[in-house]
Amino acid sequence: MTTSSTTGITTVDLRAPGQLLAALPHLIGFRPADSVLAVVHSGSSASRVGCVLRADLPEPGHETGFALQLEQPLLAGEPGGVTIAVVGGDPPEQGTGPPYATLVGALTAVLGERGIPLVHALWVPEIREGARWRCYDEPGCGGRLPDPDSSVMAAVSAHAGLVTFASREEMAEQLAPDDEPALSRRAALLDVAVDLLGVTAEPGPALLGRAFTAVRAALARAARGELTFSDQEIAELAIALELADVRDACLATALPPGGPRAATAERLWLALVRATPKPERAQVASLLAYSAYVRGDGPLAGMAVERALEAHPDHVLAGLLARALAHAMPPAKLAKLGGTCDASALWGPEDEEEPPTRGSPPCGPG
Structure with missing residues (x-):
């Protein structure tokens, strides 16, 4: 997948789910917590990160209404596919799936009704090095996160002069x-x-x-x-x-x-x-x-x-x-x-050097 800047195109490989999860703080500008994120993939092969939509996790029982509220913002991103990432919740017990499965099911249903492919559905308790992530729809799919602060995406953001905050509050x-x-x-x-x-x-x-x-x-x-x-x-x-x-x-x-x-x-x-x-x-x-x-x-x-x-x-x-x-x-x-x-x-006379910008814009207020 690629991200763009005013200095050209920088290719960052985020095809591995763990790499994509670790890149989330740099894509939205802060480290998400207790959040659901929809990563919109653009292009005919859904090979580019188009934008990222983040929202707080809904209360139990409100998953369907929440998914319907996200429908229009998701469609505005003209997705070729979407990855759903849930950040938060306690690790599942042995033999059980990740938490917030009802939420992921509601979002998947909304995407399906619109003919939008689900690329991945991922869960991780927090974005930190070594955190164990899981897939919702693929048994045995999972791993541990690489260090988000030492990733290629982190280096690209730092080179661009962009700040990734520790939290939304910060x-x-x-x-x-x-x-x-x-x-x-x-x-x-x-x-x-x-x-x-x-x-x-x-x-x-x-x-x-x-x-x-x-x-x-x-x-x-x-x-x-x-x-x-x-x-x-x-x-x-x-x-x-x-x-x-x-x-x-x-x-x-x-x-x-x-x-x-x-x-x-x-x-x-x-x-x-x-x-x-x-x-x-x-x-x-x-x-x-x-x-x-x-x-x-x-x-x-x-x-x-x-x-x-x-x-x-x-x-x-x-x-x-x-x-x-x-x-x-x-x-x-x-x-x-x-x-x-x-x-x-x-304006008066000014240096024309163009600084880079964050490449994959969020779709909404975050």
Whole structure:
């Protein structure tokens, strides 16, 4: 099976079930636990990993409804085949099959009704070196996991500069807000600034010019690795991003996905998600979610959407992205939104070196 990057195609052999299980953390960005994952294989021979859908294990008795909820996201990946992997549960007793067989049966039935081949159905208690894995549908099929941190997939991810987190919770910590006193200071500054600047739905040229200048300067600093801003700067950036023209230009910074400009902008949005108070946090969290989504990072996109809707439950862009994630809209289709916008007002001269991106995008929020 292969994974792709902006630097070309890197072939990683994941045909062995143990190798595929060990690669899961690097495919989704964190080590899954108590999870069910559907690895969508693309291509006529189902020889490529197209995307990976992850969800928490359902409560007993809810397996059929859970499988039906996953049907549409799975179909959106246009699968040539699917591998189901269950991570969690106690090891089976001698002579019995792996746990969560009812869940696997429900998922297999949904796939069968749609004519989608089941490539493998696998179980492992946790993703760690030496963990014993089993097959659901092949007696005697099983083995022990290789070290996930020493695999070829781990090396490819590390070379690409991608971080694989120890857990979903650790990944979510990236978005943890700054301390409350700092956020309160910035909220007060925002209240004063909005009144002084007279921010309206149709801002004048002076305000727009100032807003573009603030975001352009912040992007330039982010490109140099400078991601610490004063309270005043954060307030100015929050106001700038609320302006529709500036927001649209910022959406366009996500393209091409994984390029140097997109990576710079995403680092800035990530820093500002932590630094910006409610409800303005929703705007920058939505920009982060969009950038992550179009480059195939479903888990980060889902977490950013959650942050956005916590900050502003009626935020329009966040709601759009939440629906896109729920229906597993292909990233390339969503990228058309940013493609209608122009980011040229935000950039100066820049190094054109293209960093790699995570190759096999998750299908949904993870």
